[in-house]
Amino acid sequence: VPDLVAGARAGEARAVARLISLVEEASPLFREAMALLAPDAGHAFVIGLTGPPGVGKSTITTSLVTAFRARGSRVAVLAVDPSSPFSGGALLGDRVRMQEHATDPGVYIRSMATRGHLGGLAWATAQALRVLDAAHFDVALVETVGVGQSEIEVASTADSVVVLLAPGMGDGIQAAKAGILEIGDVYAVNKADRDGADATVRELRNVLRMGAGAPAAGQPSRWVPPVVKTVASQEGGIIALVEALDGHRAWLTQTGALTARRRGRAAAQIRAVAMAAIGRRLDRLGDATRALADQVAEGSLDPYTAAQELVELV
Amino acid sequence: VPDLVAGARAGEARAVARLISLVEEASPLFREAMALLAPDAGHAFVIGLTGPPGVGKSTITTSLVTAFRARGSRVAVLAVDPSSPFSGGALLGDRVRMQEHATDPGVYIRSMATRGHLGGLAWATAQALRVLDAAHFDVALVETVGVGQSEIEVASTADSVVVLLAPGMGDGIQAAKAGILEIGDVYAVNKADRDGADATVRELRNVLRMGAGAPAAGQPSRWVPPVVKTVASQEGGIIALVEALDGHRAWLTQTGALTARRRGRAAAQIRAVAMAAIGRRLDRLGDATRALADQVAEGSLDPYTAAQELVELV
Numbered sequence: 001v002p003d004l005v006a007g008a009r010a011g012e013a014r015a016v017a018r019l020i021s022l023v024e025e026a027s028p029l030f031r032e033a034m035a036l037l038a039p040d041a042g043h044a045f046v047i048g049l050t051g052p053p054g055v056g057k058s059t060i061t062t063s064l065v066t067a068f069r070a071r072g073s074r075v076a077v078l079a080v081d082p083s084s085p086f087s088g089g090a091l092l093g094d095r096v097r098m099q100e101h102a103t104d105p106g107v108y109i110r111s112m113a114t115r116g117h118l119g120g121l122a123w124a125t126a127q128a129l130r131v132l133d134a135a136h137f138d139v140a141l142v143e144t145v146g147v148g149q150s151e152i153e154v155a156s157t158a159d160s161v162v163v164l165l166a167p168g169m170g171d172g173i174q175a176a177k178a179g180i181l182e183i184g185d186v187y188a189v190n191k192a193d194r195d196g197a198d199a200t201v202r203e204l205r206n207v208l209r210m211g212a213g214a215p216a217a218g219q220p221s222r223w224v225p226p227v228v229k230t231v232a233s234q235e236g237g238i239i240a241l242v243e244a245l246d247g248h249r250a251w252l253t254q255t256g257a258l259t260a261r262r263r264g265r266a267a268a269q270i271r272a273v274a275m276a277a278i279g280r281r282l283d284r285l286g287d288a289t290r291a292l293a294d295q296v297a298e299g300s301l302d303p304y305t306a307a308q309e310l311v312e313l314v
Numbered sequence: 315v316p317d318l319v320a321g322a323r324a325g326e327a328r329a330v331a332r333l334i335s336l337v338e339e340a341s342p343l344f345r346e347a348m349a350l351l352a353p354d355a356g357h358a359f360v361i362g363l364t365g366p367p368g369v370g371k372s373t374i375t376t377s378l379v380t381a382f383r384a385r386g387s388r389v390a391v392l393a394v395d396p397s398s399p400f401s402g403g404a405l406l407g408d409r410v411r412m413q414e415h416a417t418d419p420g421v422y423i424r425s426m427a428t429r430g431h432l433g434g435l436a437w438a439t440a441q442a443l444r445v446l447d448a449a450h451f452d453v454a455l456v457e458t459v460g461v462g463q464s465e466i467e468v469a470s471t472a473d474s475v476v477v478l479l480a481p482g483m484g485d486g487i488q489a490a491k492a493g494i495l496e497i498g499d500v501y502a503v504n505k506a507d508r509d510g511a512d513a514t515v516r517e518l519r520n521v522l523r524m525g526a527g528a529p530a531a532g533q534p535s536r537w538v539p540p541v542v543k544t545v546a547s548q549e550g551g552i553i554a555l556v557e558a559l560d561g562h563r564a565w566l567t568q569t570g571a572l573t574a575r576r577r578g579r580a581a582a583q584i585r586a587v588a589m590a591a592i593g594r595r596l597d598r599l600g601d602a603t604r605a606l607a608d609q610v611a612e613g614s615l616d617p618y619t620a621a622q623e624l625v626e627l628v
Contacts, residue, residue, distance in 0.1 A: 031618050038616040116462045126617075259611070266617065267607035271596055273621030278628070280594050291582035298575070299375055302352040303440075303580065307587035314592070 001029055001211075005036040008135045011074075013108055013222045016135045023111055023127040028126065040134040042262060045075065045249060048158030049143040050183070055164045056190040056232060061143050063238045065101050071133035073138040079111040080125055080144050081152050108137065122153045123272045126265070147278060157265065159258060160242070160248045165204070167196035181207055184225050186244040192237065201227050223251055281314050288313055315343055319350040322449045325388075330449045337441040337512040338473035340428055342443065356576060358390065359563060362472030363457040364497070367555040369478045370504040370546060375457050377544075377552045379415050387604055394439055394468050395459040400609055422451065425459070436467045437586050442577070443471060471579065472570060474562045475501045476555070479518070481510035495521055498539050500558040506543035506551065571607050595628050601628055 007015025022030040046063070049057050061077060068075045101107040112128055122288045125142060144154045155161040164212035187208070189200050204227045225242045230237030252258035282289070292309060295301035321329025330348060336344040363371050382389045415421040426442055440458060446454045458468045469475040477498035501522070503514050518541045540558045544551030558602070566572035596603070603624060610614035 034616040036620050038610070041416075041615040042612065043343040148607070152617050210577040263607050263611045264621075266610040267603050269608050270603060270620045270624055271615045272537040272609060273617055274596060274628075275589065275593060277621060277625050279589060282588060288579050289575070289584060292584050293577050296352070296580040296584060297355065297577045299353040302348040303583045303587055304348050306580075306584045307591060310584055310588040314590075 001032045002036060005033055005134065007133055008037075009040070011105075011135055013105075013307055016108060016131055017110065019131040020110055020112060020128045020275045021132070022125055026124075034127070034130065037130045037134050040136075041130065042142040043133040043162070044129065044137045045141060046140045046158045047245060048155040048161045049141060049164065050155050050161065051190075052166075053162030055166045057143050057164055059228060059232045060164060060188065060190060060238075060241070061141055062101070062164075062172075062243070063232070063235075064141060064278060065107055067137050067242045069101075069104065069106060074108075075137065076104045076108040076132045076135070076137040076140045077110065078125065078128055078132070078140060079109075080121065080142060081111060081113050086188050108132070108135070116138045121208045122157050123269060123276075124267050125157045127156055159252060159261065160245055162186045162245070164190050166190050167194045167200045185223065185248045186241065187225055187227040188230045188237070188241050189227065190230045190232070192288060195233045195235075197229060201229060221255055223248065223257075255284070276313065282310065284314055285310065315346045319347055319448065322351075322445055323354070326447055327419075330422060331424065332446040333489060334424055334426060337438055337445070340438075346439070348444065351444045351448050353446065354450075357447040357453045358460040359471055359474070360454045360456060360472045361490045362469040362475045363455060363468050363477030363478065363557060364475065365504075366480075369459050369480045371459075371478055373546045373575055374476075374502065374504060374544060374552075374555070375455055376415070376514045377546070377549075378455060378556070379421060381556045382453050383418065383420060383611075386448065389426065390422040390446045390449070390451040390454045392439065392442055392446070392454060392456045393423075393459050394426050394435065394456060395425060404576060409615060422446070422449070435585060436471050439468055439471045440583055469497045470582070473566060473575065475558055476500045476502060476559070478502050478503045478504050479499060479508075480515045481508045491585075499537065499562045499610065500555065501539055501541040502544045502551070502555050503541065504544045504546070507545045507548075515543060535565075535569055537562065537571075551616050592628065596624065599624065599627055 004015045004019050008019055019030070019033055021312050022033060044305075046175070049061055049064075051057055058079075061079075065075050065077060093262055101109065109126075112124065129140055129142070142154055142158055157221065159290065161183050163181075163186075187204055189197055191197070191202075191203070207228065208225050226247070228237060228240040228244050249258075289310060292301065292306040296306050316330045318333050320331055324364060333344075333347055336342075363375055363378075365371055366558065366582055372393075379389050379391060399509075415423065426438065431556075443454055443456070456468055456472055477495075477499050479501065479502075481503065502519070503509070504513055506515075522539050542551060542554040542563070544555055544559050563572075566575070606615065606620040606623060610617050610620050
């Protein structure tokens with residue numbers, strides 16, 4: 001493990017890959033790695049990309065890699081698949097567009113399966129980001145592959161969250177229900193050459209403006225998320241998106257929100273590991289749990305009382 | 315609370331509604347109700363309905379209500395919205411088709427918001443089902459409103475899970491990734507008058523057959539989920555769907571899988587409440603957690619060691 005950590009610090013892709021595999025497999029070895037990786041925490045600026053399936057996340061990710069590389073930043077891409085038990089390159093093999101970066105040593109691309117990961121999706125992602133911090137990537141793009149609430153969970157590991165929508169998808173009620181109007185720091189309406197793009201942008205801006213008011217408790221000022229339009233084949237939108245991200249990063253730094261966010265994330269992670277450790281202790285009480293469950297299923301005990309008995313056993 | 319429970323047992327819709335609101339609000343009063351409701355556990359046969367947005371879940375739910383009512387069963391519908399903080403009738407107000415059942419005393423329809431519910435979505439649903447058990451509903455249909463992984467969570471509260479798909483949506487990779495091919499006991503391809511319905515049915519059957527093999531450990535036999543075609547305006551498909559559900563219920567009962575499933579669910583519920591109780595204890599250690607988080611964010615401590623310190627404090 002110390003060799004792998006040293007390798008990652010030296011920027012060796014193989015060492016980075018091996019350490020992320022340890023996270024993925026929830027290997028006990030990773031615990032040792034974590035202690036060694038601690039001092040590198042926070043090097044990479046983490047950008048989360050989320051949005052409904054089919055909105056063009058991987059295309060935008062690729063364009064962002066190109067844009068950040070043009071500035072000389074070292075860029076890592078983590079494609080997190082919360083539903084797949086399979087890891088490795090299968091998914092990325094399909095990503096023909098990503099291939100243009102495959103031979104660039106300043107770019108590291110990795111898909112990660114987190115299904116069934118004990119500490120949960122956000123936890124696994126956060127640990128993989130630690131490895132990328134150690135390997136001194138300047139920017140880490142975290143993109144979810146798949147659907148649902150888990151995207152929101154991954155977004156919670158990022159410094160800036162980009163929510164991608166497509167024309168027509170902005171449709172107020174659906175978007176609000178998916179919770180994505182609460183998590184974005186920057187919104188991009190992709191495929192903006194399609195009909196309805198302007199309407200979607202307008203609607204989004206209205207909804208986001210409604211949310212703008214007094215800063216939240218403990219926040220020095222409030223960030224009103226900008227909405228940009230992007231088209232895969234046109235560079236202009238990506239420039240606007242990168243500028244919006246720069247603006248958010250500057251705001252985060254100037255207001256101290258970056259430190260606050262990262263501390264909050266660290267607290268959530270510590271809590272998650274603590275809960276997972278306690279969960280493992282509960283799992284060792286399988287026989288007691290089954291006996292209580294039989295009583296609950298029969299109706300001779302209620303689940304609250306049963307749970308209390310279980311807590312007392314831990 | 316004892317009056318409400320007595321009211322629910324007498325089938326009073328208002329008492330049922332009030333008790334489910336206590337679940338929704340995570341009211342401490344509900345704990346008392348749980349003890350009183352324990353003996354009624356397991357009365358209703360619980361059917362979960364899940365599938366991507368736009369597939370026609372509420373239409374199928376309404377048709378199933380009609381079919382079960384025709385047999386004289388008392389039917390409850392729980393529309394669970396995992397993303398909404400709002401409860402009550404707003405959502406169901408839109409459901410014009412449901413209105414035909416609105417005045418039938420043998421039907422109870424209720425939407426439930428579970429966002430931010432401490433014990434989680436599955437837990438809140440399970441508790442609401444306890445109330446419906448006590449009110450002696452024969453069938454409880456649990457339908458999710460919204461998107462994502464949470465549907466799978468709700469499905470985990472059901473005796474039989476119906477997965478709805480539409481032509482074209484069966485597209486192997488997407489469906490497999492969403493995990494829905496593992497949770498269905500019965501599959502229905504809705505809107506089956508559209509192009510591609512037969513191809514979707516064929517593909518689904520192939521994928522489901524591939525999964526058919528030796529029974530899982532501890533299972534007496536393996537259930538191969540049937541695939542039926544439904545069209546909202548035609549009764550035939552609904553009859554086939556109800557027959558498929560009857561077949562699954564008979565299999566569950568004959569093999570003892572129903573009891574095993576319900577005991578497994580009870581165990582999961584007890585564990586969830588125990589974890590929530592421990593989580594609340596952790597939350598009371600906010601200052602300690604923040605101090606540890608600052609060290610992790612600075613890089614002077616790793617999250618595992620921090621978590622261990624936190625566990626020792628509980």
